[in-house]
Amino acid sequence: xxxxxxxxxxxxxxxxxxxxxxxxxxxxxxxxxxxxxxxxxxxxxxxxxxxxxxxxxxxxxxxxxxxxxxxxxxxxxxxxxxxxxxxxxxxxxxxxxxxxxxxxxxxxxxxxxxxxxxxxxxxxxxxxxxxxxxxxxxxxxxxxxxxxxxxxxxxxxxxxxxxxxxxxxxxxxxxxxxxxxxxxxxxxxxxxxxxxxxxxxxxxxxxxxxxxxxxxxxxxxxxxxxxxxxxxxxxxxxxxxxxxxxxxxxxxxxxxxxxxxxxxxxxxxxxxxxxxxxxxxxxxxxxxxxxxxxxxxxxxxxxxxxxxxxxxxxx
Amino acid sequence: xxxxxxxxxxxxxxxxxxxxxxxxxxxxxxxxxxxxxxxxxxxxxxxxxxxxxxxxxxxxxxxxxxxxxxxxxxxxxxxxxxxxxxxxxxxxxxxxxxxxxxxxxxxxxxxxxxxxxxxxxxxxxxxxxxxxxxxxxxxxxxxxxxxxxxxxxxxxxxxxxxxxxxxxxxxxxxxxxxxxxxxxxxxxxxxxxxxxxxxxxxxxxxxxxxxxxxxxxxxxxxxxxxxxxxxxxxxxxxxxxxxxxxxxxxxxxxxxxxxxxxxxxxxxxxxxxxxxxxxxxxxxxxxxxxxxxxxxxxxxxxxxxxxxxxx
Numbered sequence: 001x002x003x004x005x006x007x008x009x010x011x012x013x014x015x016x017x018x019x020x021x022x023x024x025x026x027x028x029x030x031x032x033x034x035x036x037x038x039x040x041x042x043x044x045x046x047x048x049x050x051x052x053x054x055x056x057x058x059x060x061x062x063x064x065x066x067x068x069x070x071x072x073x074x075x076x077x078x079x080x081x082x083x084x085x086x087x088x089x090x091x092x093x094x095x096x097x098x099x100x101x102x103x104x105x106x107x108x109x110x111x112x113x114x115x116x117x118x119x120x121x122x123x124x125x126x127x128x129x130x131x132x133x134x135x136x137x138x139x140x141x142x143x144x145x146x147x148x149x150x151x152x153x154x155x156x157x158x159x160x161x162x163x164x165x166x167x168x169x170x171x172x173x174x175x176x177x178x179x180x181x182x183x184x185x186x187x188x189x190x191x192x193x194x195x196x197x198x199x200x201x202x203x204x205x206x207x208x209x210x211x212x213x214x215x216x217x218x219x220x221x222x223x224x225x226x227x228x229x230x231x232x233x234x235x236x237x238x239x240x241x242x243x244x245x246x247x248x249x250x251x252x253x254x255x256x257x258x259x260x261x262x263x264x265x266x267x268x269x270x271x272x273x274x275x276x277x278x279x280x281x282x283x284x285x286x287x288x289x290x291x292x293x294x295x296x297x298x299x300x301x302x303x304x305x306x307x308x309x310x311x312x313x314x315x
Numbered sequence: 316x317x318x319x320x321x322x323x324x325x326x327x328x329x330x331x332x333x334x335x336x337x338x339x340x341x342x343x344x345x346x347x348x349x350x351x352x353x354x355x356x357x358x359x360x361x362x363x364x365x366x367x368x369x370x371x372x373x374x375x376x377x378x379x380x381x382x383x384x385x386x387x388x389x390x391x392x393x394x395x396x397x398x399x400x401x402x403x404x405x406x407x408x409x410x411x412x413x414x415x416x417x418x419x420x421x422x423x424x425x426x427x428x429x430x431x432x433x434x435x436x437x438x439x440x441x442x443x444x445x446x447x448x449x450x451x452x453x454x455x456x457x458x459x460x461x462x463x464x465x466x467x468x469x470x471x472x473x474x475x476x477x478x479x480x481x482x483x484x485x486x487x488x489x490x491x492x493x494x495x496x497x498x499x500x501x502x503x504x505x506x507x508x509x510x511x512x513x514x515x516x517x518x519x520x521x522x523x524x525x526x527x528x529x530x531x532x533x534x535x536x537x538x539x540x541x542x543x544x545x546x547x548x549x550x551x552x553x554x555x556x557x558x559x560x561x562x563x564x565x566x567x568x569x570x571x572x573x574x575x576x577x578x579x580x581x582x583x584x585x586x587x588x589x590x591x592x593x594x595x596x597x598x599x600x601x602x603x604x605x606x607x608x609x610x611x612x613x614x615x616x617x618x619x620x621x622x623x624x625x626x
Contacts, residue, residue: 017394017395018398046396049395050395050396060384061384061412064380064384067376071377072373075373079366079369082362086326086359086362087352087355087359088326088359089326089327089328090561092565093328096564099571099572102571106575251404252401252404255407259408
């Protein structure tokens with residue numbers, strides 16, 4: 001008998017971000033439904049890629065700064081040389097030389113920015129990635145752990161669901177049989193036959209009652225087990241939430257540091273930038289993010305629970 | 316032509332290698348050092364423009380790179396698996412990173428204004444307009460004019476000296492021969508008289524030439540104050556012209572400073588202070604004076620006459 005749980009879910013559309021509900025194939029599902037916990041696992045894995053992305057972004061920025069720094073240094077060097085050769089003299093020449101020296105000053109200031117990025121921020125990101133995303137074969141250890149735990153909690157539940165399906169089928173089968181028996185009875189040629197067939201109908205009726213009871217019992221069992229199942233799933237899920245929150249907190253730390261690094265200057269434009277960024281930083285709320293996520297992908301999602309489905313009447 | 320080659324190897328401050336150095340300003344053609352300085356002023360403007368233009372280019376490249384980086388990562392963040400306030404903050408960090416480029420745009424724009432000003436100055440002062448001839452050409456003309464008469468005098472004096480020396484030489488050569496003949500009993504009186512006459516003529520000639528020479532020398536000494544005055548007047552006009560340029564450059568350095576530092580970044584405060592100090596030490600009067608004493612009227616004065624040969 002095929003198990004519902006072995007249905008292969010479509011792998012989450014990797015190009016749709018969590019907030020793009022319309023395109024995200026993981027959206028609109030019930031978390032507790034079989035296999036849906038994959039969405040939490042994927043989020044864990046994404047965390048690694050996102051940290052990688054952030055690293056790349058900072059690396060590229062560092063490259064830009066280095067190019068600028070080198071250009072400035074070269075410009076300074078070149079024009080120091082030009083001035084020595086030129087026909088200028090006196091204090092005018094000295095001041096011109098000082099003007100050229102500003103290139104080096106600017107370079108130094110940007111060197112600070114570049115080195116803060118490459119010596120402090122990106123190594124921290126790399127280390128964090130290493131610490132939290134140890135690899136085991138193709139998957140990350142952490143993810144594998146979560147998967148194992150989700151799996152083991154869901155295993156029994158899936159068995160229950162399978163059983164319910166089975167019993168539902170039995171029930172439907174017996175309903176079908178009853179219908180046949182009743183039809184036969186109606187079409188009986190004589191009373192003798194009718195009597196025999198009537199017996200058969202009784203048997204079928206009894207069978208229907210029997211399978212129906214079993215079906216309902218299985219549903220009741222499931223219903224009884226549901227709170228425990230939910231609780232166990234929730235426990236594992238909370239651990240993934242914590243894992244994610246850790247990541248979000250770490251990102252916030254990183255952004256804070258980045259902001260300090262950028263705060264080289266005090267000019268009104270940069271001050272405004274600084275203020276805007278400060279404001280944005282204050283809006284950072286990893287708890288809120290976690291909660292939102294839970295609402296849309298986690299335990300707060302609208303689940304479809306198995307309900308008693310009556311046998312559809314033939315028209 | 317050769318001088319040009321030499322000048323490209325040396326500078327006004329490299330006095331040991333500078334062929335203009337150590338000459339007297341009033342000597343013939345030495346005024347050309349002042350003309351040279353005027354021309355150099357124009358080249359300096361060109362150099363200054365080039366210098367700042369290259370700086371501007373560096374800024375523009377930086378701005379371009381930052382903008383591109385910002386756009387790339389804005390897109391990336393939008394499509395990545397991030398969400399919530401973390402995403403918003405990440406986005407803000409990219410924007411913040413780009414804001415840097417706005418400061419640099421401001422710097423680049425301001426620097427381009429400085430370049431404009433320098434170009435205009437160069438045009439106004441060094442190029443020929445249909446109303447005015449080039450200032451430099453004017454100076455050259457005026458120097459030539461002031462020196463023309465003087466050169467004539469010098470040549471006259473040189474010629475007179477030559478004649479005077481020649482006459483003296485002839486006389487000197489003739490005297491021992493005369494003495495010998497006078498005391499020679501084998502020579503006729505007629506001969507003796509003739510030789511004596513020749514010597515007398517030579518004496519008169521020499522005296523006349525020497526007198527001419529002395530007169531010319533005196534004329535020259537009398538003409539000298541006027542000559543020096545005229546030359547100095549023109550030189551002072553070139554000094555003014557150069558001082559004007561130096562003052563203008565000072566203003567441009569100030570503008571350059573403001574382009575970079577009026578944005579007033581905290582860490583740039585010290586750099587600003589240092590630069591301000593340098594700006595304060597800018598002294599065009601001092602520069603002019605130094606130059607004048609090195610190449611101008613303060614240099615070893617006009618032709619001193621060293622006595623004639625064998626006096």
